[in-house]
Amino acid sequence: MTTTLPYHRVNVLTGTKAARIIEDAGEYAHLIKRARRPLLVLGARTLTMSLDGRLLIEYAADIASAIGIPICATAHTKKKLLELGVEPASSYDITEIVNHLKDPEWRGVKKEGNHDLVMFLGFRTDFGEQALSTLKHYAQHLKTMTLCKYYYPHASYSLPNLKDEKWKEFLDNLITNLKEKEA
Amino acid sequence: MAVVEKKKHTRRDEVNEIIRADDLWEPVGHTPMAEIPDLRNWDMRLMKQYKPLYAPMCDLCCFCTYGKCDLTGDKRGACGIDISAQQARVVLLACCMGMSAHGGHGRHVLHYLIEKYGRDYPINLGDQVAVEAPHIRTVLGLKPETLGDLEKALEYVESQLIHLISSLHTGQEGSALDYESKALHASMLDHVGMEVCDIAEIVGFNFPTSVADTPLVDMGWGAIDKTKPTILLVGHNPVTAVPIVDYINEHGLQDKIEVGGICCTALEVTRYSERAKIVGPLSRQLYFVKTGFADVIVTDEQCIRTDMPQQAAAVGSALIATTDKASYGLEDMTKREADEIVKDMVKGKQTLIFDPEKAAEVAVKVALELAPKRKKELVTPEQVPELAKDHRLCNMCSQVCPNLLPVGDAVEAAKNGNLEPLAEVFSKCIGCGKCEQECPRHVPIFKMMQAVAGSETWKVRAGRGPVMDTEIRKVGAPLVLGTIPGIIAIVGCSNFPEEINEVADIAEEFAKRKYIVVLTGCSAMTAGMKKDKEGKTLYEKYPPDFDAGGVVNIGSCVANAHITGAAMKVANIFATLPLRGNYEVIADYILNRVGACGLAWGAMSQKAASIGTGCNRLGIPVVLGPHSSKYRRQYVSRKEEDDWTVMDGRERKLVDTEEPSPEHLAYVVESKERAIVTMAKLCIRKNDTPQGRQIKLTHYIALHKQYLGTLPDDLHIYVRKTSDIPIFFKKEVMAYLEKVGWKEKPVLSLPTLVGTYPSEVPLDAVVH
Ligand code: SF4
Ligand code: SF4
Numbered sequence: 001m002t003t004t005l006p007y008h009r010v011n012v013l014t015g016t017k018a019a020r021i022i023e024d025a026g027e028y029a030h031l032i033k034r035a036r037r038p039l040l041v042l043g044a045r046t047l048t049m050s051l052d053g054r055l056l057i058e059y060a061a062d063i064a065s066a067i068g069i070p071i072c073a074t075a076h077t078k079k080k081l082l083e084l085g086v087e088p089a090s091s092y093d094i095t096e097i098v099n100h101l102k103d104p105e106w107r108g109v110k111k112e113g114n115h116d117l118v119m120f121l122g123f124r125t126d127f128g129e130q131a132l133s134t135l136k137h138y139a140q141h142l143k144t145m146t147l148c149k150y151y152y153p154h155a156s157y158s159l160p161n162l163k164d165e166k167w168k169e170f171l172d173n174l175i176t177n178l179k180e181k182e183a
Numbered sequence: 184m185a186v187v188e189k190k191k192h193t194r195r196d197e198v199n200e201i202i203r204a205d206d207l208w209e210p211v212g213h214t215p216m217a218e219i220p221d222l223r224n225w226d227m228r229l230m231k232q233y234k235p236l237y238a239p240m241c242d243l244c245c246f247c248t249y250g251k252c253d254l255t256g257d258k259r260g261a262c263g264i265d266i267s268a269q270q271a272r273v274v275l276l277a278c279c280m281g282m283s284a285h286g287g288h289g290r291h292v293l294h295y296l297i298e299k300y301g302r303d304y305p306i307n308l309g310d311q312v313a314v315e316a317p318h319i320r321t322v323l324g325l326k327p328e329t330l331g332d333l334e335k336a337l338e339y340v341e342s343q344l345i346h347l348i349s350s351l352h353t354g355q356e357g358s359a360l361d362y363e364s365k366a367l368h369a370s371m372l373d374h375v376g377m378e379v380c381d382i383a384e385i386v387g388f389n390f391p392t393s394v395a396d397t398p399l400v401d402m403g404w405g406a407i408d409k410t411k412p413t414i415l416l417v418g419h420n421p422v423t424a425v426p427i428v429d430y431i432n433e434h435g436l437q438d439k440i441e442v443g444g445i446c447c448t449a450l451e452v453t454r455y456s457e458r459a460k461i462v463g464p465l466s467r468q469l470y471f472v473k474t475g476f477a478d479v480i481v482t483d484e485q486c487i488r489t490d491m492p493q494q495a496a497a498v499g500s501a502l503i504a505t506t507d508k509a510s511y512g513l514e515d516m517t518k519r520e521a522d523e524i525v526k527d528m529v530k531g532k533q534t535l536i537f538d539p540e541k542a543a544e545v546a547v548k549v550a551l552e553l554a555p556k557r558k559k560e561l562v563t564p565e566q567v568p569e570l571a572k573d574h575r576l577c578n579m580c581s582q583v584c585p586n587l588l589p590v591g592d593a594v595e596a597a598k599n600g601n602l603e604p605l606a607e608v609f610s611k612c613i614g615c616g617k618c619e620q621e622c623p624r625h626v627p628i629f630k631m632m633q634a635v636a637g638s639e640t641w642k643v644r645a646g647r648g649p650v651m652d653t654e655i656r657k658v659g660a661p662l663v664l665g666t667i668p669g670i671i672a673i674v675g676c677s678n679f680p681e682e683i684n685e686v687a688d689i690a691e692e693f694a695k696r697k698y699i700v701v702l703t704g705c706s707a708m709t710a711g712m713k714k715d716k717e718g719k720t721l722y723e724k725y726p727p728d729f730d731a732g733g734v735v736n737i738g739s740c741v742a743n744a745h746i747t748g749a750a751m752k753v754a755n756i757f758a759t760l761p762l763r764g765n766y767e768v769i770a771d772y773i774l775n776r777v778g779a780c781g782l783a784w785g786a787m788s789q790k791a792a793s794i795g796t797g798c799n800r801l802g803i804p805v806v807l808g809p810h811s812s813k814y815r816r817q818y819v820s821r822k823e824e825d826d827w828t829v830m831d832g833r834e835r836k837l838v839d840t841e842e843p844s845p846e847h848l849a850y851v852v853e854s855k856e857r858a859i860v861t862m863a864k865l866c867i868r869k870n871d872t873p874q875g876r877q878i879k880l881t882h883y884i885a886l887h888k889q890y891l892g893t894l895p896d897d898l899h900i901y902v903r904k905t906s907d908i909p910i911f912f913k914k915e916v917m918a919y920l921e922k923v924g925w926k927e928k929p930v931l932s933l934p935t936l937v938g939t940y941p942s943e944v945p946l947d948a949v950v951h
């Protein structure tokens with residue numbers, strides 16, 4: 001178990017099972033490519049957080065389109081996503097998508113089967129951490145991964161707490177890595 | 184020896200006695216004075232549709248000395264409990280706390296009033312309110328006529344509480360669903376307790392009733408004249424606040440002294456005196472206390488700072504605690520002479536006074552003595568950089584902020600003369616004080632915020648108590664048919680996720696669309712904290728009537744019972760269903776036919792948990808802000824996968840409606856925009872007429888397009904026949920329906936869950 005603390009102390013883990021921290025964009029990309037049915041879930045903060053003058057949701061669009069990952073646009077992210085020319089596969093809100101993901105028999109947003117890797121980006125950390133808690137306890141058939149600059153203990157894979165430059169570097173590298181063919 | 188025949192006195196006999204069953208104002212239904220098992224089948228039916236969804240806050244349990252136990256995933260504790268049951272157990276605990284807080288408050292008020300006026304003091308809520316206590320009538324089966332009857336209701340609530348709390352003990356309940364059923368029970372009783380409390384206050388303190396246009400009162404710390412001696416009331420219980428106002432009036436001090444309140448005591452005292460001021464909601468408590476503007480702080484109960492003695496001492500405000508719920512370790516001075524206490528307090532002693540009249544006299548006298556000796560000044564923008572001189576951008580403050588605000592960056596900007604980020608932080612701040620406490624360099628963050636807080640004042644309509652029967656008569660039919668699209672109830676604390684103004688935005692979005700908007704507690708105040716271009720607040724702009732397009736401040740937290748009560752009155756007054764001991768029938772009616780939806784955007788307390796859960800048992804869905812994910816449980820459905828079969832009461836046959844209306848019962852969302860869209864959807868009911876459905880869908884579609892950019896993805900689910908399609912969007916919707924292969928669905932004239940689960944309630948009971 002790691003002793004890393006989440007950036008926002010309200011998310012301190014009271015438990016024994018914590019995320020594996022990964023800093024290497026290549027490793028993240030590998031995990032994503034290895035997944036059979038990944039899903040990218042976007043929260044409201046993708047509309048307000050920006051890096052280098054680009055909104056987080058624009059990075060999200062790049063990540064998704066790099067290898068065709070379906071998007072679940074929660075909160076009111078759908079509108080902006082459409083403006084960016086990206087059609088989300090689902091606009092379930094976070095509670096709905098989590099509730100569905102819990103069910104191993106669910107057919108997924110593309111009706112091809114439930115997802116095996118669920119990536120989260122742009123939620124307020126306390127709310128995101130609660131959604132991840134549900135999946136940690138009740139959806140052991142799938143893995144969760146966070147792409148935010150904060151450490152999320154309840155995820156399966158999380159970034160450490162990162163400064164903005166490092167985070168941007170990570171996201172850029174991730175997009176490049178995703179576009180590359182796996183050996 | 185003669186055999187003495189012992190007459191059996193059953194529980195039912197006892198109940199009949201308490202509720203005066205022989206008094207035939209209505210037939211007694213199936214569950215008078217319901218106990219834990221009585222409504223369990225109803226709960227299980229609700230939870231079959233709206234399954235609990237858990238988000239554990241802690242993976243461990245530390246309730247007993249077997250623990251800590253790790254409950255992660257499939258693991259069980261040493262007692263055998265699993266993570267779901269443990270979450271539900273915590274939910275029940277929260278609901279019991281919430282219900283006890285209201286009940287305890289009600290007890291205190293009743294005790295005070297009964298001592299003053301006696302048990303036979305009559306209940307009279309004015310000529311517009313004949314159905315005075317829908318909860319007490321429905322849950323107990325009693326039509327309360329006196330304060331003594333209210334006491335009976337409270338005794339019943341208290342007797343249930345002991346069973347509920349006992350089930351929390353180690354080695355009791357093992358099922359999450361059963362814990363949930365008990366939480367629903369506790370929360371139903373919470374609404375009874377709240378009703379007792381608010382009715383007692385109305386009749387005992389002459390609060391407004393049977394009236395809509397209550398006075399507009401001043402709000403904001405700028406409304407307090409700091410040149411005058413100032414008494415600050417903090418909490419929820421007006422038992423001491425009312426005598427303070429009386430003392431001031433009796434001694435002709437109205438123009439010489441300021442009385443302001445924070446949180447619900449503010450709402451209560453402004454129901455008593457228009458001259459009293461609302462300083463602000465809970466999130467402004469610590470700010471105002473730290474300004475030192477209050478010469479005397481009087482605390483009562485609930486949501487008061489537990490470090491009030493330290494905070495008051497730090498700024499030289501005197502402190503009087505007045506209840507057994509929050510005594511702060513202070514010396515009990517109740518039996519001492521008022522003037523002696525005043526002498527001690529002027530020297531700096533903080534006191535505990537249980538006698539409200541004595542506390543009132545002391546508060547006023549101390550305020551008059553202390554005020555001339557105290558300096559009251561706010562920090563100016565020019566002083567801010569100097570205050571921030573020791574700051575080093577370590578961001579410790581940002582890391583502990585429970586609202587995740589970038590406090591450190593804001594302090595950094597302020598140090599360099601740019602106050603804008605600090606003003607933004609202030610607008611989202613919940614006022615906890617964690618940031619300042621954590622700062623290793625002791626930067627006085629709260630003081631700095633004084634420079635950006637402004638001293639704007641606003642108007643709030645004083646809380647008006649129960650919705651009038653005449654109003655129900657007028658809106659009953661349009662509500663049930665759907666032509667008034669819904670009741671939007673905005674309630675709860677000020678633990679808002681974003682700008683405080685979001686509440687006013689949400690309220691206005693629905694008011695202008697002609698929903699009925701009702702508000703209570705901190706949310707009611709907050710809705711008044713925004714002005715339009717002409718400088719008007721919502722309360723000045725929209726009518727105060729419980730009618731389409733009205734914006735109604737019902738009152739404090741305990742007045743929430745009048746909101747749920749209004750839905751019950753629709754069933755009773757409009758649909759003529761008897762309330763008496765008839766909980767299932769009334770809840771079933773509301774669930775299927777009254778388009779009401781709650782919003783607890785900033786819910787913080789355990790009281791908010793029980794208020795919301797009480798709405799849920801009664802069939803009213805509640806949307807919650809993101810902090811509420813920390814309550815650990817939501818009640819949600821899966822619209823496409825679940826079975827939406829109900830009984831058609833008139834045809835007496837089961838019908839698969841395929842329609843998830845309402846879709847969820849307790850539902851957390853992240854953004855204001857999504858909350859608005861979701862609430863519009865959660866007002867849809869199976870009973871809507873085509874015309875009503877068209878109106879509801881018009882709003883749902885318009886709001887969805889506005890905030891999410893497209894027609895709703897689930898629109899086809901809510902169109903039963905082409906006659907449901909809003910004319911305004913007809914072409915677009917028809918094209919969409921064709922694309923998704925929509926088929927007609929049945930329309931029911933009398934949808935009900937009765938007949939779909941084991942219950943003693945016969946189908947005839949819901950046909951009216
Ligand atoms: S109550 Fe049960 S789970 Fe909790 S500490 Fe005791 S044994 Fe462990
Ligand atoms: S007082 Fe406000 S800014 Fe400071 S930690 Fe609390 S919520 Fe955050």
Ligand code: SF4
Pocket residue numbers: 573574575576577578579580581590591592594621622623624625626628
């Ligand atoms: S904790 Fe204090 S020093 Fe650190 S960033 Fe916040 S205000 Fe500055």
